[in-house]
Amino acid sequence: MSGDSPSAEGSEAGRDESLFSAPPMAEQERMVEAMLFASAEPLTAAELAARMPQGCDAAEAVQKLRRRYEGRGVRIVRVGDAWAIRTAPDLGWLMHREVVETRRLSRAAIETLAIIAYHQPVTRAEIEEIRGVALSRGTVDQLLELDWIRFGRRRMTPGRPVTFVVTQAFLDHFGLESARDLPGLQELRAAGLLESRPPAGAGAAPDEDADAQEAPPRGQSELFED
């Protein structure tokens, strides 16, 4: 705003005050650095100053910080009348892999994957039986391509159907030591990932008690028994 003679007229009036209260410039630089880093939007000098203690010179601190970052991996750039931290343009190629577009797996794929993980080695027919619908080629292809499943050995039954198993890449992705570490049904239920079956006959709703933060009544714990 006021170029290289910051707040010239302001300092006239408040010189004494600011002399004593303003933090050293190195400290102001730290503040600006932290704010620019954490902010989702570019910040103007005025916005920076508004958050800093009285007597600070945000514009000056930005300039100092900008010089400090010259030649580094990131730079302080001007965006309109605001400031932001951006990676150096010559390093843009490093960011390319950053832009992986993540999509959620389709429900069919995740269910198929879950069945393979829990039942491996498992045949196509068995997967279809559990899901109750035919297994599309696209689903299998996708999971094969992701390297999350692979063909296992053939089942020694008529037709010698091929089986599917999960891969090491699958275990790595899901942070599992082995497929045997997948929680069982009881544990899923205990963790609240599974609606508990309504108790036969009784119309009571045990779930309501269980969600209360206090001790659930004893009866509830039986549902959780491993």
Add this chain to the structure above:
Amino acid sequence: MSGDSPSAEGSEAGRDESLFSAPPMAEQERMVEAMLFASAEPLTAAELAARMPQGCDAAEAVQKLRRRYEGRGVRIVRVGDAWAIRTAPDLGWLMHREVVETRRLSRAAIETLAIIAYHQPVTRAEIEEIRGVALSRGTVDQLLELDWIRFGRRRMTPGRPVTFVVTQAFLDHFGLESARDLPGLQELRAAGLLESRPPAGAGAAPDEDADAQEAPPRGQSELFED
């Protein structure tokens, strides 16, 4: 150059090549700086290295960068086996605009989280024993959803119960380099309070092996391997 870095055997074959092609360390530092700045999530040395040219030593570059940022407004922090840039904690007051209001955790959830962190890997039954009250579904669910806990490997005891461990997101949130850095962990262990039963004899030093034969594996010992 490779020292203790990965790809030791790879460098056998391509030593000449990497000797000539690896960029200078200052340049590697810039690359790491750019990548860490660009990402909101911690990145492992392996992830950094995967994007850098062959022959680079990401771990070394991170160390150099870390030293460079000491005392600045942002710092390079270690989160498990990954690295991230975070603002200096003493400047938190500047960022009040960035604060995201988080759901208040119930007392049950906070205690359960602490027990998992300090006793991990820990089973549901052990958590219930320590708190003296059944663990409600909502509590586990909430912690799983926050991505602060996850299922660990199964305990090799009858029933093979699943265990809970804390996640990298937990470490990141609480500014911990590793679960070993939990406040007071050493004192608690020395006092025998991370065991499942009181130390044998009054005030005797808790000996590591005495009840190992039947007690669950000591918490906080085997979790660090991943």
Add this chain to the structure above:
Amino acid sequence: MAQGDESWEDGATETVAERRAAEALIVDVDGFEGPLDLLLTLSRTQKVDLRRVSVLQLAEQYLAFVERARSLRIELAADYLVMAAWLAFLKSRLLLPPDPEEDGPSGEELAAHLAFQLERLQAMRDAAARLMGRDRMGRDFFARGAPEAEGVSRRVSYSATLLDLMQAYARLRTRDEFRPYAFDRPDVYPMEQALERLRGLIGHGPDWTRLSAYLPEGWTDAPGRRRSATASTFAATLELARLGQVEIRQGETFAPIQIRRKPEA
């Protein structure tokens, strides 16, 4: 506290105060997370190192507490009563000389374990408080506010978490749990199938034909399968007769059953 407001009914002051105390007790019971929590609170009033807490005194306090609560006809959770019974047992163990005949842990050992449990719970509460008191991301320190993710190479990565996987599986399995009970037996020939088959065949046989001729292939050899197919086919002909599409006749008892398409009227 009790004075002032209660002036409207002089004699009732004490009763009201009493009732308030009693109600406070009820509230307290609700406020505790289980017997261990209650015991820990009680033990704090002893103001001693938890390792040296007087378990005997603690048991007295707990039992008195539970007794008072019960006298107010509070339905105490079973946990509290189980703990009360156990503490009464422990008390007797601590007061009586040890029985040399008896195996198992001594009263002192049980008491030591209880003291340990209390100390451990307290330690975890303290640890939890310290944990929550740490500098926390999003409150005291911050991650990158504007992560940069521009670039040219766009790669699609499909993501799924373990939670997704488990929930998917849970969804499938619960659906399974609710599947109506059904026979999955290979040797049962369903009537629906017989009906379907007869509908297709009946048009081609205007003359009287034995029922057995309509049995499906592969169902005539094994006696069990033949019986099932015969029963289903017969039931199907009854259904078609009811609909006015076929006629059925039988010469005498146990004679072959014959069917034909009902002649057009």
